Amino acid sequence: MKRNGSRFNPFLLPARRALLLLAVGLIVVVAGFGDNKKRKALPPPPADLPGHVNYLVEQLHGVMLEDAGAITDEIQKLVLGHLQEWMAHQTPSAVDVRRELETVFSGLHYPSSGEPATFAQTWNGQVVIGAGYTLGWTDYDRANVLAIFSSRLGQSHLVTVTNFVPRTDMHYTVLDEPNSDVLRFFAYGYRLGASQPRLSVVFYSFDGKDLKSLWESRDIYDGKITIGKDAVVIRYLREDEYIREQAHGRNPSRYRTLYAITPAGLEVRSDETIPF
Numbered sequence: 678m679k680r681n682g683s684r685f686n687p688f689l690l691p692a693r694r695a696l697l698l699l700a701v702g703l704i705v706v707v708a709g710f711g712d713n714k715k716r717k718a719l720p721p722p723p724a725d726l727p728g729h730v731n732y733l734v735e736q737l738h739g740v741m742l743e744d745a746g747a748i749t750d751e752i753q754k755l756v757l758g759h760l761q762e763w764m765a766h767q768t769p770s771a772v773d774v775r776r777e778l779e780t781v782f783s784g785l786h787y788p789s790s791g792e793p794a795t796f797a798q799t800w801n802g803q804v805v806i807g808a809g810y811t812l813g814w815t816d817y818d819r820a821n822v823l824a825i826f827s828s829r830l831g832q833s834h835l836v837t838v839t840n841f842v843p844r845t846d847m848h849y850t851v852l853d854e855p856n857s858d859v860l861r862f863f864a865y866g867y868r869l870g871a872s873q874p875r876l877s878v879v880f881y882s883f884d885g886k887d888l889k890s891l892w893e894s895r896d897i898y899d900g901k902i903t904i905g906k907d908a909v910v911i912r913y914l915r916e917d918e919y920i921r922e923q924a925h926g927r928n929p930s931r932y933r934t935l936y937a938i939t940p941a942g943l944e945v946r947s948d949e950t951i952p953f
Contacts, residue, residue, distance in 0.1 A: 727784035876900025
């Protein structure tokens, strides 16, 4: 028997039917996947700010820090926009700013966290306010924001914003230099490590408009910092030495570097070995 001028093979029919069924099945699966995506569309965010921030932070779960920029930027915009409006007609203290940020992040649930880090310093006829926070959604995925506000005569405005070292928490020490033409302060924080925490430090200078880094050091193994009026001491371990000595049941050496605080930044004055 011939069909369309070619020899008819009855054994090809089951194969053709199978291919047809497979194609139909794929269409159904793809259509169903599209429906699932529609069904999983997020509802609109809550109207209140803490709820809105939590709504965005929940979207960070399962997202690595490197891929989180769009969401963390949106959170930053919300938080700083609120602070600008809240501060506009007042000169809040560091404690006031901390409490306001705590309210902003009050809707977060473990493992998410929003930890405020604030300071207020009188300088050059104004109060310079550091309004910062550490946003975390795991122990390791943490983003830092530091906003600098200037307040005069009960009116405050945002001057500049920077992002401190990622994956750390954030603390400050402001230098008391009342006659200086710049306000200088240290921001430092710790990143969790497999064996020891890592210290990161940035020495900032603020001239009333711009924030400049004078000196910085990142990921100092088991670093500990002491900041005095004229000097900074950092104690630390050397990671490879620590691992090697611990493998043999011995304590490694610890190291201590003394830095003088100079107009240009930090200058090494001594670097010595000390007992563990």
